Amino acid sequence: xxxxxxxxxxxxxxxKRILPRSFYLRPDVVTLAQELLGRRLxxxxxxxxxxxxxxxxxxxxxxxxxxxxxxxxxxxxxTEVMFGPGxxxxxxxxxxxxxxxxxxxxxKGVPHAILIxxxxxxxxxxxxxxxxxxxxxxxxxxxxxxxVAKALGIHYSHSGLDLTIKPSGIHEAGIWIExxxxxxxxxxxxxxxxxxxxxAGKDALLPYRFILHP
DNA sequence: CATAGGATCGCCT
DNA sequence: GGCGATCCTATGT
Numbered sequence: 524x525x526x527x528x529x530x531x532x533x534x535x536x537x538x539k540r541i542l543p544r545s546f547y548l549r550p551d552v553v554t555l556a557q558e559l560l561g562r563r564l565x566x567x568x569x570x571x572x573x574x575x576x577x578x579x580x581x582x583x584x585x586x587x588x589x590x591x592x593x594x595x596x597x598x599x600x601x602t603e604v605m606f607g608p609g610x611x612x613x614x615x616x617x618x619x620x621x622x623x624x625x626x627x628x629x630x631k632g633v634p635h636a637i638l639i640x641x642x643x644x645x646x647x648x649x650x651x652x653x654x655x656x657x658x659x660x661x662x663x664x665x666x667x668x669x670x671v672a673k674a675l676g677i678h679y680s681h682s683g684l685d686l687t688i689k690p691s692g693i694h695e696a697g698i699w700i701e702x703x704x705x706x707x708x709x710x711x712x713x714x715x716x717x718x719x720x721x722x723a724g725k726d727a728l729l730p731y732r733f734i735l736h737p
Numbered sequence: 738c739a740t741a742g743g744a745t746c747g748c749c750t
Numbered sequence: 751g752g753c754g755a756t757c758c759t760a761t762g763t
Contacts, residue, residue, distance in 0.1 A: 581744070590744070601759060619756035621745050638744060669745050679758085719744050738763085749752080 537563075538702035544687050547609030547628050552635035553731060555628050556582035557712055560735040563703040564642060567689070568676030568696050571650045575642030575665060575675070576703065581717045582731040583625070585634045590723035590731075593634035604683045605634035612698050614672065614682040621669030622679045626686065626700070640718070640732070641666040644674065651675070711736045 542562065549555060557580070565574035583591040585605075592602045592615070604613050609628040613636050617623050625636040642665050644651055651674040652660065665674050672678075681696055690697030714730040721727055 583744075592744080597760085599760070615744090616756095616758050618743055618745050619758065623744060625744085636744095640744090667746065717744070722743090740762085741760095743757105743759090746755090748754095 537705050539563075540702040541687060541689070542610075542700045542702055544608070544610045547626065547686070548630055549609075550629055550633070552582045552584050552628050552637060556580040556637045556731065557733050559626065559637060559639070559700070560712060560733060561704040561706055561710075563645065563701040564639060564675065564698075565646070565701060566675045566677060566696075566698050567693075568681075570693050571647060571676065573644075573647030573650050573675050574701075575644045575646075575651075575671075577639055577641075577700075578643055578664065578735045579639075579641035579666065580733050581638040581640060582733075583636045583638065584731070585629070588723070588729075589726040590717060590720035590729075591634070591636070593636075598634075601682075602634065605636050607631055609635070610685065610687045612677075612682055612684040612686060614677055614679045616679045617669065622672040622677055622681075623668045624672045624675070624677045624698075638668055639671055640668045641734075642671050642674070707737075709737070 559577050559580050562577050563574050564577050585593050586596045593605050604611050605627050608631045611627045613625040613627050614622050625638050627636050629635040655674050684698050686699055713734040715732050717732045
């Protein structure tokens with residue numbers, strides 16, 4: 524565990540500024556995975572706004588990273604959005620059941636992405652409960668990438684959405700991330716290995732998973 | 738065209 | 751800790 528650096532734009536009120544393209548275009552996906560912690564991930568799907576504070580992420584470092592779908596330059600219709608500029612959604616179907624939501628980062632041509640693995644629910648709790656078919660948010664964290672996407676209404680058909688704009692029409696699907704971040708002195712980030720990537724050999728040992736602890 | 742497998746989850750023992 | 755669900759995607763012929 525290590526302490527996070529205080530954010531440069533610390534203020535008393537959490538910022539609702541949507542993270543701009545420049546945030547996502549930066550080159551270090553491992554740093555960015557840590558910087559997404561504490562941000563507010565928001566969606567408006569079928570007119571319902573839901574959101575949660577990002578508490579767990581995993582970095583996937585493109586063609587060099589055997590755990591990545593883009594490893595060794597693999598480029599397919601599914602993964603095409605990762606090869607574009609950062610700030611777009613990469614969502615794919617896992618095990619035939621779960622949609623997993625990723626944030627694409629880096630410049631065009633460098634297929635980096637960050638998987639969102641857990642959130643602390645904030646806006647639209649009732650909608651999220653309905654989607655999860657639960658009666659309460661026991662323990663209050665929504666953990667597991669499949670559950671995060673499910674709670675926020677994100678489906679693999681939303682892959683490719685621009686994360687830097689809110690949807691204009693009320694029924695237009697939208698995903699965006701707000702600056703928000705208000706780190707407290709006691710907040711800590713744990714760095715550990717990624718989940719479910721045993722097939723990746725030595726890359727499975729990389730400390731590319733980040734967990735924000737209160 | 739056929740096939741194998743997956744960045745998971747929840748329920749079971 | 752084990753296992754089944756469930757179907758798109760990638761790969762190979």
